[in-house]
Amino acid sequence: MIWNQSFLNDTLITYSFARQAAIAGRFQRMQRPQGEMYTMMPQFDALFYRWNMDDAQANIYGYAGFGGSRFLQDTSWAAISGIEADAESRRLYVSGKFQTFFFKDNDRVYQSQFRIGAAPYLAQFNELSSWLILSVQHEPQLTREWIVTPMLRMFYKNVLWEIGSSFKGDWMINGMVHF
Protein backbone atom coordinates (compact mmCIF):
# COMPACT_ATOMS: atom_id res chain seq x y z
CA MET A 1 0.00 0.00 0.00
CA ILE A 2 1.25 3.48 -0.77
CA TRP A 3 -0.17 6.64 0.79
CA ASN A 4 0.90 10.00 -0.55
CA GLN A 5 0.17 13.50 0.66
CA SER A 6 2.46 16.54 0.51
CA PHE A 7 3.20 16.26 4.25
CA LEU A 8 2.99 12.47 4.63
CA ASN A 9 4.10 9.37 2.73
CA ASP A 10 3.46 5.88 3.99
CA THR A 11 4.52 2.69 2.21
CA LEU A 12 3.68 -0.80 3.42
CA ILE A 13 4.55 -4.15 1.90
CA THR A 14 2.47 -6.70 3.75
CA TYR A 15 2.48 -10.48 3.72
CA SER A 16 -0.42 -12.38 5.31
CA PHE A 17 1.02 -15.62 6.65
CA ALA A 18 -2.17 -16.60 8.47
CA ARG A 19 -5.85 -15.73 8.34
CA GLN A 20 -5.53 -13.35 11.26
CA ALA A 21 -1.92 -12.21 11.09
CA ALA A 22 0.51 -10.50 8.74
CA ILE A 23 3.96 -9.01 8.73
CA ALA A 24 4.86 -5.80 6.94
CA GLY A 25 7.80 -3.61 6.09
CA ARG A 26 6.87 0.04 6.61
CA PHE A 27 8.46 3.30 5.54
CA GLN A 28 7.01 6.65 6.48
CA ARG A 29 7.95 10.28 5.77
CA MET A 30 6.34 12.93 7.94
CA GLN A 31 6.68 16.66 7.62
CA ARG A 32 6.92 18.09 11.13
CA PRO A 33 7.26 21.83 11.89
CA GLN A 34 10.95 21.27 12.83
CA GLY A 35 11.78 19.30 9.68
CA GLU A 36 11.29 16.05 7.78
CA MET A 37 11.17 12.82 9.74
CA TYR A 38 11.67 9.33 8.29
CA THR A 39 10.87 6.02 9.93
CA MET A 40 11.49 2.49 8.71
CA MET A 41 10.45 -0.65 10.53
CA PRO A 42 9.04 -4.15 10.37
CA GLN A 43 5.48 -4.32 11.64
CA PHE A 44 3.22 -7.08 12.92
CA ASP A 45 -0.49 -6.85 12.03
CA ALA A 46 -3.26 -8.80 13.75
CA LEU A 47 -6.92 -9.13 12.97
CA PHE A 48 -8.47 -9.14 16.44
CA TYR A 49 -12.00 -9.89 15.34
CA ARG A 50 -14.11 -10.07 12.21
CA TRP A 51 -17.87 -10.03 11.96
CA ASN A 52 -19.13 -11.67 8.77
CA MET A 53 -22.73 -10.74 8.06
CA ASP A 54 -25.00 -11.56 5.12
CA ASP A 55 -24.15 -8.38 3.23
CA ALA A 56 -21.61 -6.66 5.45
CA GLN A 57 -18.30 -7.16 7.19
CA ALA A 58 -16.67 -5.45 10.18
CA ASN A 59 -13.12 -5.79 11.51
CA ILE A 60 -10.90 -4.70 14.36
CA TYR A 61 -7.16 -4.75 13.69
CA GLY A 62 -4.12 -3.94 15.77
CA TYR A 63 -0.49 -3.50 14.79
CA ALA A 64 2.89 -2.76 16.30
CA GLY A 65 6.42 -2.33 15.01
CA PHE A 66 9.90 -1.36 16.06
CA GLY A 67 12.69 0.06 13.90
CA GLY A 68 14.64 3.22 13.21
CA SER A 69 14.04 6.90 12.56
CA ARG A 70 15.90 9.84 11.06
CA PHE A 71 15.04 13.33 12.30
CA LEU A 72 17.06 16.57 12.45
CA GLN A 73 20.35 14.82 11.49
CA ASP A 74 19.82 12.29 14.25
CA THR A 75 19.31 8.55 13.77
CA SER A 76 17.56 6.73 16.57
CA TRP A 77 14.97 4.08 17.36
CA ALA A 78 11.28 4.32 16.58
CA ALA A 79 8.22 2.28 17.42
CA ILE A 80 4.61 2.28 16.39
CA SER A 81 1.38 0.89 17.74
CA GLY A 82 -2.08 1.37 16.36
CA ILE A 83 -5.63 0.16 16.26
CA GLU A 84 -8.01 0.25 13.34
CA ALA A 85 -11.67 -0.64 12.85
CA ASP A 86 -13.83 -0.72 9.76
CA ALA A 87 -17.27 -1.79 8.65
CA GLU A 88 -18.56 -2.03 5.12
CA SER A 89 -21.41 -3.25 3.06
CA ARG A 90 -21.57 -3.03 -0.71
CA ARG A 91 -23.17 0.40 -0.27
CA LEU A 92 -21.61 2.00 2.85
CA TYR A 93 -18.16 2.16 4.37
CA VAL A 94 -16.88 3.55 7.65
CA SER A 95 -13.44 3.26 9.25
CA GLY A 96 -11.41 4.72 12.07
CA LYS A 97 -7.73 4.49 12.90
CA PHE A 98 -5.54 5.71 15.72
CA GLN A 99 -1.80 5.18 15.84
CA THR A 100 1.14 6.50 17.83
CA PHE A 101 4.79 6.70 16.87
CA PHE A 102 7.19 6.58 19.81
CA PHE A 103 10.66 8.12 19.64
CA LYS A 104 13.49 8.82 22.06
CA ASP A 105 13.21 11.64 24.62
CA ASN A 106 9.52 10.90 25.06
CA ASP A 107 8.76 12.31 21.62
CA ARG A 108 5.44 11.11 20.14
CA VAL A 109 3.57 11.52 16.88
CA TYR A 110 -0.15 10.84 17.14
CA GLN A 111 -2.14 10.17 14.01
CA SER A 112 -5.85 9.56 13.74
CA GLN A 113 -8.20 9.17 10.83
CA PHE A 114 -11.89 8.71 10.29
CA ARG A 115 -13.53 7.83 6.98
CA ILE A 116 -17.08 7.52 5.79
CA GLY A 117 -18.07 6.59 2.28
CA ALA A 118 -20.84 5.48 -0.02
CA ALA A 119 -20.91 3.64 -3.32
CA PRO A 120 -22.97 5.46 -5.96
CA TYR A 121 -23.79 2.14 -7.63
CA LEU A 122 -23.57 -1.54 -6.69
CA ALA A 123 -20.71 -3.05 -8.66
CA GLN A 124 -20.56 -6.73 -9.51
CA PHE A 125 -17.51 -8.76 -8.53
CA ASN A 126 -15.64 -8.24 -11.80
CA GLU A 127 -16.73 -4.68 -12.40
CA LEU A 128 -15.09 -1.38 -11.51
CA SER A 129 -16.13 -0.33 -7.98
CA SER A 130 -16.31 3.35 -7.10
CA TRP A 131 -16.67 4.98 -3.71
CA LEU A 132 -17.14 8.59 -2.67
CA ILE A 133 -15.36 9.01 0.66
CA LEU A 134 -14.84 11.81 3.14
CA SER A 135 -11.57 11.41 5.03
CA VAL A 136 -10.79 13.35 8.21
CA GLN A 137 -7.23 13.18 9.55
CA HIS A 138 -5.89 14.64 12.78
CA GLU A 139 -2.11 15.08 12.68
CA PRO A 140 -1.26 17.32 15.68
CA GLN A 141 2.51 16.84 15.37
CA LEU A 142 2.74 17.49 11.61
CA THR A 143 2.62 20.69 9.59
CA ARG A 144 -1.13 20.20 8.98
CA GLU A 145 -3.30 19.52 12.00
CA TRP A 146 -6.74 18.80 10.57
CA ILE A 147 -7.08 17.56 7.00
CA VAL A 148 -10.54 17.00 5.56
CA THR A 149 -10.35 15.35 2.15
CA PRO A 150 -13.22 14.38 -0.11
CA MET A 151 -11.90 11.59 -2.28
CA LEU A 152 -12.73 9.04 -4.90
CA ARG A 153 -11.78 5.41 -4.30
CA MET A 154 -11.89 2.97 -7.18
CA PHE A 155 -10.93 -0.65 -7.40
CA TYR A 156 -10.92 -3.25 -10.08
CA LYS A 157 -10.07 -6.88 -9.32
CA ASN A 158 -6.91 -6.71 -7.19
CA VAL A 159 -5.94 -3.06 -7.73
CA LEU A 160 -7.20 -0.13 -5.65
CA TRP A 161 -6.47 3.55 -6.06
CA GLU A 162 -7.67 6.70 -4.30
CA ILE A 163 -7.43 10.30 -5.32
CA GLY A 164 -8.58 13.42 -3.51
CA SER A 165 -7.87 16.98 -2.54
CA SER A 166 -8.45 18.51 0.90
CA PHE A 167 -10.51 21.66 1.38
CA LYS A 168 -7.18 23.48 1.83
CA GLY A 169 -5.81 22.11 -1.44
CA ASP A 170 -3.63 19.24 -0.18
CA TRP A 171 -3.69 16.44 -2.70
CA MET A 172 -3.87 12.76 -1.82
CA ILE A 173 -2.99 9.79 -4.06
CA ASN A 174 -3.04 6.29 -2.60
CA GLY A 175 -2.81 2.87 -4.11
CA MET A 176 -2.84 -0.80 -3.21
CA VAL A 177 -2.29 -4.04 -5.09
CA HIS A 178 -3.54 -7.26 -3.49
CA PHE A 179 -1.72 -10.44 -4.57
Add this chain to the structure above:
Amino acid sequence: MKKIYIFLYLSVLFLSQPFALAEQKQVRVAVKGLVCSLCGQGLEQKFKDVPQVSNVKVEFGVENPTTKKKENVILFSLEEGKILTQEQIEKIVKDAGYALSNIEGL
Protein backbone atom coordinates in the same frame (compact mmCIF):
# COMPACT_ATOMS: atom_id res chain seq x y z
CA MET B 1 -20.21 -60.35 -36.06
CA LYS B 2 -17.13 -59.55 -33.98
CA LYS B 3 -16.55 -56.40 -36.04
CA ILE B 4 -20.08 -55.26 -35.35
CA TYR B 5 -19.54 -55.70 -31.60
CA ILE B 6 -16.30 -53.74 -31.75
CA PHE B 7 -18.02 -51.02 -33.80
CA LEU B 8 -20.91 -50.85 -31.35
CA TYR B 9 -18.55 -50.79 -28.36
CA LEU B 10 -16.45 -47.97 -29.83
CA SER B 11 -19.60 -46.06 -30.83
CA VAL B 12 -20.99 -46.26 -27.31
CA LEU B 13 -17.59 -45.26 -25.87
CA PHE B 14 -17.29 -42.30 -28.24
CA LEU B 15 -20.87 -41.08 -27.85
CA SER B 16 -20.77 -41.35 -24.08
CA GLN B 17 -17.88 -38.85 -23.76
CA PRO B 18 -19.80 -35.61 -24.40
CA PHE B 19 -22.57 -36.70 -22.02
CA ALA B 20 -20.02 -37.61 -19.36
CA LEU B 21 -18.40 -34.20 -19.70
CA ALA B 22 -21.75 -32.47 -19.53
CA GLU B 23 -22.64 -34.22 -16.29
CA GLN B 24 -21.33 -31.66 -13.87
CA LYS B 25 -22.97 -30.50 -10.70
CA GLN B 26 -23.49 -26.77 -10.42
CA VAL B 27 -22.69 -25.80 -6.85
CA ARG B 28 -23.76 -22.54 -5.25
CA VAL B 29 -22.06 -21.41 -2.05
CA ALA B 30 -23.49 -18.36 -0.26
CA VAL B 31 -20.83 -16.56 1.76
CA LYS B 32 -21.26 -14.13 4.64
CA GLY B 33 -19.00 -11.09 4.71
CA LEU B 34 -18.13 -11.23 1.02
CA VAL B 35 -18.85 -7.61 0.10
CA CYS B 36 -15.78 -6.37 -1.72
CA SER B 37 -14.27 -7.65 -4.94
CA LEU B 38 -10.76 -6.58 -3.89
CA CYS B 39 -10.91 -8.75 -0.77
CA GLY B 40 -12.82 -11.58 -2.47
CA GLN B 41 -10.04 -12.28 -4.97
CA GLY B 42 -8.35 -14.54 -2.43
CA LEU B 43 -11.48 -16.60 -1.86
CA GLU B 44 -12.07 -16.99 -5.60
CA GLN B 45 -8.48 -18.18 -6.03
CA LYS B 46 -8.80 -20.72 -3.18
CA PHE B 47 -11.72 -22.34 -5.01
CA LYS B 48 -9.84 -22.21 -8.33
CA ASP B 49 -7.00 -24.11 -6.63
CA VAL B 50 -9.29 -27.06 -5.80
CA PRO B 51 -8.59 -29.71 -8.51
CA GLN B 52 -12.12 -31.13 -8.74
CA VAL B 53 -13.63 -27.66 -9.21
CA SER B 54 -13.98 -25.66 -12.44
CA ASN B 55 -15.78 -22.57 -13.80
CA VAL B 56 -15.44 -20.63 -10.53
CA LYS B 57 -17.42 -17.41 -10.54
CA VAL B 58 -18.28 -14.90 -7.81
CA GLU B 59 -21.54 -12.99 -8.02
CA PHE B 60 -23.07 -10.43 -5.71
CA GLY B 61 -26.76 -9.99 -4.93
CA VAL B 62 -27.99 -13.31 -6.34
CA GLU B 63 -31.46 -14.39 -5.25
CA ASN B 64 -31.62 -17.65 -3.32
CA PRO B 65 -34.14 -19.84 -5.17
CA THR B 66 -35.52 -21.20 -1.88
CA THR B 67 -35.53 -18.23 0.49
CA LYS B 68 -35.64 -15.49 -2.19
CA LYS B 69 -33.01 -13.64 -0.14
CA LYS B 70 -30.22 -11.81 -2.02
CA GLU B 71 -26.87 -13.44 -1.34
CA ASN B 72 -23.25 -13.05 -2.35
CA VAL B 73 -22.24 -16.37 -3.83
CA ILE B 74 -19.50 -18.48 -5.34
CA LEU B 75 -20.67 -20.65 -8.23
CA PHE B 76 -18.63 -23.54 -9.55
CA SER B 77 -18.88 -26.82 -11.41
CA LEU B 78 -18.08 -30.12 -9.75
CA GLU B 79 -17.59 -33.09 -12.05
CA GLU B 80 -19.90 -36.05 -11.44
CA GLY B 81 -18.15 -38.60 -9.30
CA LYS B 82 -15.73 -36.08 -7.80
CA ILE B 83 -16.24 -35.39 -4.13
CA LEU B 84 -16.13 -32.10 -2.31
CA THR B 85 -17.74 -32.22 1.11
CA GLN B 86 -19.57 -29.48 2.93
CA GLU B 87 -16.81 -29.54 5.55
CA GLN B 88 -14.15 -28.98 2.86
CA ILE B 89 -16.10 -26.04 1.42
CA GLU B 90 -16.63 -24.58 4.87
CA LYS B 91 -12.88 -24.83 5.56
CA ILE B 92 -11.99 -23.06 2.30
CA VAL B 93 -14.44 -20.25 3.10
CA LYS B 94 -13.26 -19.97 6.71
CA ASP B 95 -9.57 -20.03 5.79
CA ALA B 96 -10.18 -17.10 3.46
CA GLY B 97 -11.67 -15.16 6.37
CA TYR B 98 -15.38 -15.49 5.58
CA ALA B 99 -18.32 -17.46 6.95
CA LEU B 100 -20.43 -20.01 5.14
CA SER B 101 -24.12 -19.21 4.83
CA ASN B 102 -25.49 -22.12 2.81
CA ILE B 103 -24.63 -24.56 0.02
CA GLU B 104 -26.87 -25.74 -2.79
CA GLY B 105 -26.17 -28.35 -5.45
CA LEU B 106 -23.77 -30.67 -3.63
